[in-house]
Each structure stands twice: as structure tokens, then as C-alpha cells.
Amino acid sequence: MSRPNKSERDDVTDIERVGVVGCGQMGAGIAEVCARAGLDVMVAETTGEALEFGRTRLFTSLSKAAERGKITEEELEATQARLTFTTDLGEFADRDLVIEAVVENEQVKTEIFQVLDQVVTRPDAILASNTSSIPLVKLAVSTARPDHVIGIHFFNPAPVQRLVELIPALTTSEGTLGRAQLFTEKVLGKHAIRAQDRSGFVVNALLIPYLLSAIRMFESGIASREDIDNGMEMGCAHPMGPLKLSDLIGLDTVASVAYSMYEEYKEPLYAAPPLLQRMVDAGRLGRKTGSGFYTYD
Numbered sequence: 113m114s115r116p117n118k119s120e121r122d123d124v125t126d127i128e129r130v131g132v133v134g135c136g137q138m139g140a141g142i143a144e145v146c147a148r149a150g151l152d153v154m155v156a157e158t159t160g161e162a163l164e165f166g167r168t169r170l171f172t173s174l175s176k177a178a179e180r181g182k183i184t185e186e187e188l189e190a191t192q193a194r195l196t197f198t199t200d201l202g203e204f205a206d207r208d209l210v211i212e213a214v215v216e217n218e219q220v221k222t223e224i225f226q227v228l229d230q231v232v233t234r235p236d237a238i239l240a241s242n243t244s245s246i247p248l249v250k251l252a253v254s255t256a257r258p259d260h261v262i263g264i265h266f267f268n269p270a271p272v273q274r275l276v277e278l279i280p281a282l283t284t285s286e287g288t289l290g291r292a293q294l295f296t297e298k299v300l301g302k303h304a305i306r307a308q309d310r311s312g313f314v315v316n317a318l319l320i321p322y323l324l325s326a327i328r329m330f331e332s333g334i335a336s337r338e339d340i341d342n343g344m345e346m347g348c349a350h351p352m353g354p355l356k357l358s359d360l361i362g363l364d365t366v367a368s369v370a371y372s373m374y375e376e377y378k379e380p381l382y383a384a385p386p387l388l389q390r391m392v393d394a395g396r397l398g399r400k401t402g403s404g405f406y407t408y409d
């Protein structure tokens with residue numbers, strides 16, 4: 113879809129400067145989506161090394177988009193020029209919107225929201241989280257601006273998947289929800305669906321029990337990993353079987369989301385099978401570590 117230019121954008125949104133916290137697979141993808149939409153994007157990571165890794169991931173993805181003809185060489189250069197990188201969240205002072213995309217850990221995210229609350233100067237700036245399962249209200253009330261905190265949940269890979277889920281906390285104002293919707297739909301070109309602040313929202317509430325069932329099936333020896341994945345790819349026309357998809361998402365993220373959902377509902381279908389936890393403990397997190405249910409280069 114064609115995205116509005118800057119003057120058209122000014123008519124629908126007051127968001128020009130975006131901050132992205134975390135440059136893992138989701139943060140890098142979200143930063144790419146925002147920069148390709150013409151926004152000024154600053155990306156923060158914990159260390160210089162993590163930042164360099166994230167920058168390489170992001171620029172490689174942009175170069176691939178150019179190679180595939182999705183963006184021109186000029187657009188590639190202009191998009192790269194709109195991206196800046198830092199290890200200091202203090203540099204986010206002038207941001208209109210910050211999207212947090214760090215590890216799925218409530219304490220880590222809460223600390224980041226407290227820092228953002230201190231450093232972001234615009235009083236009506238939106239502080240958003242890409243969390244898959246952590247209650248938004250907990251992040252919101254850790255700040256002095258709970259009406260401006262919202263969940264904006266992108267899907268993996270963010271430059272490819274069209275959907276975002278918008279999750280207002282109990283404290284989020286209608287104005288913040290409306291601005292987030294305009295931004296994601298009119299500026300980023302995504303399709304937004306709304307969900308209540310319940311662990312898993314819409315998509316993960318349906319997806320995670322399915323992934324956990326596949327892992328339990330593999331663990332119990334009912335079928336091989338290939339047969340489980342082929343079963344869903346060839347039998348149900350899923351583009352990717354559940355074990356491959358778990359590796360893509362990251363087994364630590366699957367386990368963390370399952371844990372949050374189990375905490376919320378106490379239903380056995382959300383309980384992470386022992387094998388999943390052991391693989392996380394072993395550092396076999398899927399594609400991002402080169403090894404999960406499958407091995408990767």
C-alpha cells in the first residue's frame with residue numbers, strides 16, 4: 113500500500129520522532145517499518161555490542177528489501193539516514209512515540225517505562241510496549257502518565273506481517289488509542305485490531321496453546337518434528353509448522369508468554385511443557401541462537 117508523504121502525514125498524525133527500545137528481532141523490524149514510513153527513528157540497546165548486532169540485522173534486512181526491489185537504492189539510503197542508534201535512553205527526550213521491544217520480562221520492561229517517563233519531555237508522547245503477554249496496566253501505572261501508555265503489538269517479521277494488535281490498559285485514554293490507531297494504520301500501513309488487556313490478547317491466546325500442544329506431542333514421541341510440521345503445513349496449509357514457528361518466535365519468548373498466560377488463567381493448556389523449559393535453560397532458543405527444534409546456519 114502507498115504510504116502518505118510528510119505533509120499528508122501531518123494531517124493525520126502528530127508523530128514524527130519515534131524511539132525503539134531493544135534491537136532484537138522485533139525491535140529491529142519495528143524500527144525498519146517506522147524508518148521506511150519516513151519517520152525519524154532512534155533505536156536503543158543495552159551495550160555497544162548488542163547495538164552493533166542489531167544495526168547489522170536491521171541494515172541487512174533493508175539491503176535485502178532493496179535487492180528484492182521492494183525499495184529503490186535511493187530509498188535504502190534515505191531510510192538508513194533516518195535511523196540513529198544509542199545505548200543511552202536519555203537521548204529519547206524529544207521522541208513523540210516510544211515503542212519498547214525488549215525481552216519479555218515484566219521487571220525489565222517496568223524499569224524501562226520508569227526511565228522513559230523521566231526522560232521523554234513531550235507530555236502527550238505515547239509510551240507503547242510490544243509485549244506479547246505482560247499486562248499493559250502494570251507498565252502504565254509504573255509511570256506518571258498511565259493514560260499515554262498502550263500496547264502496540266507487531267508480528268514477526270514486522271516488515272512483512274500486516275497485523276498489529278492495539279491493547280489499551282484500563283488507564284489508557286481514548287485519545288491515546290485513537291492516535292495509536294491512526295499512526296499504525298495511516299502512517300505504517302498496518303491493519304490494527306483491538307484487544308482487551310488480557311494476557312495473550314487475540315492472536316497469542318489462540319496460537320500459544322497450539323504451539324505448546326505441538327511441543328507436548330513431540331516430547332511424548334507421538335510423531336517426529338518433521339512429521340508434526342509437515343502435518344500442519346501440508347494438511348492445513350499453514351505456511352510454517354508449529355515447531356518451526358516456535359523456533360522463529362524464539363523459545364524463550366514462547367515460554368515467557370506461556371508463563372504469563374498460565375499466571376493469568378491457571379489453565380493447563382497454557383502450562384509450558386518441561387522440554388520447552390529445558391531447551392530454554394540449555395540456551396537452545398531457536399533461530400536466534402542457531403539451535404532449537406532444528407539447527408540453523
Ligand SMILES: NC(=O)c1ccc[n+]([C@@H]2O[C@H](COP(=O)([O-])OP(=O)(O)OC[C@H]3O[C@@H](n4cnc5c(N)ncnc54)[C@H](O)[C@@H]3O)[C@@H](O)[C@H]2O)c1
Nearest residue numbers: 134135136137138139157158213214215216243244268361
Ligand atoms: N519473537 C516474536 O515472534 C515476537 C512477536 C511479537 C512480539 N514479541 C515481543 O517483542 C519483545 C521482544 O522480543 P524479540 O523476539 O525481539 O526478543 P529478542 O531476544 O530478539 O530481543 C530482545 C532485545 O532486547 C534487548 N534488551 C534487553 N534489555 C534491554 C534494555 N534494558 N534496553 C534496551 N534493550 C534491551 C536485548 O539486548 C535484545 O537485543 C518481547 O516482549 C516479545 O514478547 C515477540
